[in-house]
Amino acid sequence: MPKDFSWGPANPHPLSKMRTELVWEGKYDEYGNRREVDIAACAMPMQQIETVDEPRQRAAATGNLELFERERVKADDFRNRLIWGDNKLVMASLLKEFKGKIDLIYIDPPFDVGADFTMDVPIGDEKETVGKDQSTLEMVAYRDMWGKGTDSYLHMMFERLTLMKELLSETGSIYIHCDWHMSHFLKGLSLEIFGPENLVNEITWHYYNKMAPDSKCFPRASDRIISFARVAGSHVFQQQYEHRDTPVMQLKRKFIGGKAINVRDEAGAVQYQLKETKRIDDVWRMSMLQPADKTQYLGYRTQKPEILLERIIRASSNEGDLVADFFCGSGTTGAVAERLGRRWIMADLGRFAIHTSRKRLIELQRKLHEEGKSYRAFDVYNLGRYERQWWQKDRLNGAEDEHRRVVLEFFKAEVLGHAPSPLLHGRKAGAFCHVDGIDSIFTRGEARAVAEAVAQAGGREVYCLAWEFEMELRQFALAIEAELGVRMKLIPIPREIMEKNRKNPPPFLEMAVLEAEPVKRKEGKNSSVDVKLTKFLPSLSEVPGKELEALKERAIKSGFDFIDFWAVDFDWQPGQPFHHDWQDYRTRKDRSLKTVSDAGHVYETPGKHTICVKVVDVFGCDNSIAVEVSV
Incomplete structure (x- = not known):
């Protein structure tokens, strides 16, 4: 640079012309160019690994499919999707089919608090009197850790929010749930991606029932939910109302030219009306889920109440619209969307999240079917070897x-x-x-x-x-x-x-010992087949040392206590997805578990058939075996 060189009006410094933006390490490359999301490199085929239409498959297994089809209320226009994998890769892979087609996205991402969230995992039917160390294990539900602190967290969220924008329809909206740790950063980041003109609301969720310890600050009892429209003014929005505790008399008003005008009668007197409801504003007073709640709480620490998602989904989508959640956790978004007649896509990188969501949605399918209400089937996907290939190429x-x-x-x-x-x-x-x-x-x-x-x-x-x-x-x-x-x-x-920036080793669990056998039943001329679990010995190699000996003894005595879920595909075909013909699982309300299926499966054709049995243990690990049966 010449000695007489200087910045000034004739030669403004670059910083003097910069626009307002949020900058973090990694946003720009070494040459000052903006790093964009490499969508082409991240897109990959998805592998369908399970199909779940529990009421229909149960009817088919027992020879009652014709009756089911006549009486069914199941919607066949779409199969919902539950996807296990890195949501960046998942969203890039969805773009080919769903770009501009998702009507509502809700996300509750990790808040960058630098901690692992854990959950209590019950073992067995809890009828025995056992100490806490024997009956529960603290298992990592998902990792709230993104390596290099705020910079890597913001870059992670920038890539994912950019992909979400591409997936949103022109009438779509996104709701971003966060707390005091990162709400200021995420709002700034989202303003840059979606544009300040598309900011719709910054909602405060006040959870008044949270117990707070004594500290030198006002107790924190609220989260932020920031909402953006893909195109403000074109987005779907239905005003929501709630009942007042006590009806009130209010002036009757109408809006003319954007101004509220009192409505008067012919004599010029203002008119009043009795109001039993009020419009919901941007401060939502709702209680948090508590462990004592036996109707919803699943033991998942970050689980949100269904009423919260119900308000969002009712306000910003119509029946039949497509709703997505790419940090799905316990599956609340999909459960509420299903109940309200919306289609859904959910994804998460945690095996506990996928397992918890699957159980919850199967239970909901059964409930809706029993009540004669409409529901949709869902499929479970992963990225399989394609995700591993990407990881090897990108990171290794x-x-x-x-x-x-x-x-x-x-x-x-x-x-x-x-x-x-x-x-x-x-x-x-x-x-x-x-x-x-x-x-x-x-x-x-x-x-x-x-x-x-x-x-x-x-x-x-x-x-x-x-x-x-x-x-x-x-x-x-x-x-x-x-x-x-x-x-x-x-x-x-x-x-x-x-996982990027993963430092601590995850559990390496030895494959469990699983054995099962077919059970043939004959009633007159009719015959049916079920499956009996005969042995299950879980892997305990990564159990904390203080609990290991007690749990080893219990596993040998009653290995079935360590089964959380099991399912049967009565006509499994190698290389094809696992079809849930029957399943049983433990819930918080009912800890019992059948060890013999009661499907009464009827084969239409005689000969040899292959049955696949899938077991998911309390650690979230699944094991499968094939059993041959001749009929």
Whole structure:
């Protein structure tokens, strides 16, 4: 720069011409260019893994489908979607089909408080007298941690809000729920994305029943809900009203030219009217959900009351509209949308969120069907190997060696520098470790090859870490152990290791032992089939030490206590989604669980059929086995 160079009116400094904006590290690249969301790189096919239409499939299983179809109230115009995965990838993948088609988005994102939220997980039917350490476990519901503090949190939210804007319809709205930690930042961020002209409301939710500790500030008893329209003035909005405690007499008024004018009679006297309702303003006085609430509370700490979502959905959508929640948590948005006749899409990266939502929505399907009310079927999706491929390319530079290193690092295992076999990649506590490929399914053939490599290296034990396992591999591994003397521990790699800035290892849980058998029943000329669970032994390898011994003893004595949900597909086809023909699960009100299905499934064609049994334990891990039956 020349010595006589100076800033001034003839040569204004760049900062003097900057517009008002929120700036964070990562918003601009090294050249000062705005970092945009790489939608093309994030879009990927979704894998349909489950279909859920519980009342219809139960009718089909018992041979009553014709009657169900005649009397049904189920809507067939849309199948709702529950998606497990990073919502950035989920939304980018939805754009091809749903760009400009979602009518309402509500999100309750993590508030960047730098903590893991936990939830109490009950075990068993709670009829026994057991101490708290034995009957509950503190499990991480979702991670409220985004690595490098506010900068990375804002960048994470910028990318996701940008995608949400693309998904919104021209008449759509978005409601962003936040608390005092980040409401100021999120409002500024959203103003930049949606435009100040599209800001509709900043709502205060005052939850008057929250217990607050003594502190040197006024108790915090409110959240903020910021709403934007995709195009202000074109957005859907129905004014909401609430009943007054006591009716009041009010002046009767009408609006002329934007001004309120008193209505008068022919004599010129002002007129009054009795008002039993009042318009709801932007301060909402609603109680928080409390653990004592047996009708709604699911044990999910961040769960919001249904009345809150009901007000939002009634105000900003019409029946049949499409509602989305990409931080769905316990599934409140989908449950309320279903009850109000809206279509819905929900997503979350937490297995607990997906499992909790699935149970809640199945229960709602049953309830609506019993009441003769309309409901829609829903499907469960994930991004499967495509998400892993994206993670390997985006974060690991596409290297398989780096993939194995990261997995072993989170597993707290040592990487082998000079391995005795290409199939052996690490060691942990004297055992070898094998990490399967990121695109692979760990098969019987691979299991035998790994066990033989361990035996040749003089080993007696091996951890087999894989993203997916062939069905019934646990039983095959036990046979290998008896034959070769090598104990094989099958460990599914948790998808949580793909979370950006993840530092603390997630639980690595060994595959559970699951056994089941068909139960044939014959009444006259008619025959039916059910399924009996005969054994379940959960993995307890990551249970806190203070609880481990008590829970091990209980698992051996009554492994079924650790089952939270199980379902049956009576005519499972390999490579096809799991169809929920029957299921049973524990709820907060009813902790009992059947161990024999009562579907009374009737096969239309004789011959051999494959039954798939899916079990989800209290840790949120699912295990499946296939059972053959001949009829």
